Amino acid sequence: MSSETHFTDFKSDKQPTWCPGCGDFGTMNGMMKALAETGASPDDTFIVAGIGCSGKIGTYTHSYAIHGVHGRALPVGIGVKMANPDLEVMVAGGDGDGYSIGVGHFVHALRRNVDMAYVVMDNRIYGLTKGQFSPTSREDFETATSPEGTNMAPVNPTALAMAAGGTFIAQSFSSHSQRHAEIVKEAIEHDGFGFVNVYSPCVTFNDVDTYDYFRDSVVDLADTDHDPTNAERANDRIVDPDTEYIGVLYRDDDSVPYDAVRGPDQPMNDLPEGAPEGADRLVKEFY
């Protein structure tokens, strides 16, 4: 809407109850900044949140929003966007929400490529239930429910996204606030499903994937010769187990969003007072 939108317009009057220092502060602020920079206004923005620490985002932001059930945020977002193409839809979740209980929806949302942004606050732990391993926890990560490590390979979200046909796959680090906002903004502006996995450290329960760890290890693709439109090169980066890349890993500029083909041109909320015009022919079809 207005080009004068400021990111504070998207802030609510509620104070976050996240732990002091939580990565989610930076993740959320970057999302608000990105929204403001695209020119969206709170009145035409819809934020869908999952369950967990990340799920609180709807409370701390000011826009239309829904805080749903665990793992189902993506289908809700798809429904919102399909019903009203004029809305800027952003879905926020956590690694448990998106890659464990909701992993099926994640895969199919990537395939479906509805024009919206999906930001995952990935802290590699379950925070709100006080410190159990998550789908992205390392194999040797010791927690209350994995005293000897998880004995499972972690989910690689960007590889999963690539395999499922994602059309915009990016990674970001909440602490690099300006860069993070840029990446989210690019996801919003992508014509299709913009997926951003955000390293969003949990200062209370995860003493391995810390700010220091990410600060020391992230490599910004913007500082390399990476061409995100080259799928083969993107794949090489995505499956590289030794580097935590941030930036846009892959982007298909020719993708056609599902809603552009299967969705309506107009918001569905405007209805006549009776049956829509031409509905009487429905009866005649049964002759």
Add this chain to the structure above:
Amino acid sequence: MASDLNWAIGGEAGDGIDSTGKIFAQALARAGRHVFTSKDFASRIRGGYTAYKVRTSVDRVESVVDRLDVLIALTERTIEENRDELVDGSVVIYDGERTSMQDVEIPDQSIGLSVPLQDLAEQAGGAIMRNVVALGAAAAVVDFPVDYLDEALVKRFGTKGEAIVANNREAARLGRDYVRGEFDIDTDYAIETTDADYVLLNGDEAIGMGAIAAGCRFYAGYPITPATDVMQYLTGRIEDFGGTVVQAEDELSAINMALGAARAGARSMTATSGPGIDLMTETIGLIATTETPLVIADVMRSGPSTGMPTKQEQGDLNQLLYGGHGEIPRFVLAPTTIAECFDRTVEAFNLAERYQVPVFLVSDLSMAVTEQTFPPERFDVDSVEIDRGKVAGPGYEESVADWTDADGHFQPHAVTDDGISPRAFPGTVDAAHMTTGLEHDERGHRTEAEDERVDQVDKRQHKVETAREREDLSWREFGDPDADTLVVSWGSNEGAIREALPELESRGIDVRVLTVPYLYPRPDLSGPIEAAERTVVVECNATGQLADVIEGDVLEEVDRIGKYTGVRFTADELADRIVERVMEVRA
């Protein structure tokens, strides 16, 4: 001249049984005859016994009976499966030249007509048309002019080209001529045609048509027998009215997509069967607590678990009334006829938006796959009224400013006199707000404050009380209003009960019948139950789920007639069972 003809075609799944039956049913409807069809099918794509039965009369027909007048048997098993229904003078059409049918034994009381279906079909242009040859043969038996088949053949094969249609027409005529030329049979089955023109549709189609008429624009679903026809009906049609159908990856996704669309302001629905309702139950609470209007159709089949997917049952009532943790206000509407599937669907959308609650629309397999004729004016699209309930925003009855608190926050859960607060569609200026599955305050933000919790629970339950006061949630009644015996039922049993009445009367038993389309909130049945000497609740389940809730409501014991074989009640069977029950009580 027979007023009532019972016809069937049976064979293996994949033999084209369904399309043959449908062609005949449509032709009869064109010929001004009423039709009621039923399908007997197995949960597999090819092989296995399958049958399509057509009951037809110049008068309205609304159930199946235990009798067959004409049977087209494409396999020997067809005769075995239907042996009990063959009566004195029943005609069995079969292809005696087929290797597998050469030794077939026609029951003594029946007339076997061996027609070289395959040979004649090949003469017409292809063996695949043997079903249509059989149709022509059956038409000759009942003196039904084959010209009436032509229109139905165009409808079925028109997209495959004129030559295919012409060949099929020829096939029907060869079948007719063969019977006329080879047999000199004298049956009572000659049927009358009239000038009326009826529409022919099943319950799932009536739900789909009702949804479009009611302004439904968004449908998300996952294929499941026997609800899939709702989605298939909407696909390719709803788009013409600005809507869309999404086939989701599972039921959890389907209902959450539908919820998202509803939250964005669309009239939205999903349809599924029992196993899908189980998966969707998680989200029902979210719909209720966010006060989002949504219509969820449950086309019941036999359970529990995967049960018998292609068989009849009415076993989900408890799930719909009580499913979900916590306390969830909801509506449960149960149409009792195919035509009523249309009406109740329209009403479901209005109730959902008027009260901002989940509305279950319950149908069952027998209603979903059965096709029935109706005068087209029975589906009065022009009289559909769309009531969106309380909406705030430009162009709606409420203004955003009136529902905004002192700090400038829109209050989607404002406590009101009737429990209903205005909602605002996303995009409405100055009404941005959140909704959540967490308990919340009037503004939609999380709270654990005792007074706010109580206010919101009361508000949600209050909507049910408001509906009880404002809506006409009554029963439908027929039979003898002064009878000693009261029969209460729900869902697709109504037709069979209606048709059992003359038989009951002839056996000296008058009954008063109530069918209940509103199962929650539901009407108070204590008056009719007190007035009757005995009450019998008829339903397709083992435990008597409606009977249980009625007993709880009226604090009086009721009698039960249940059936859970997977097959619907027939009128004859119901008459017997009601008589049996009345006699037991009298004894």
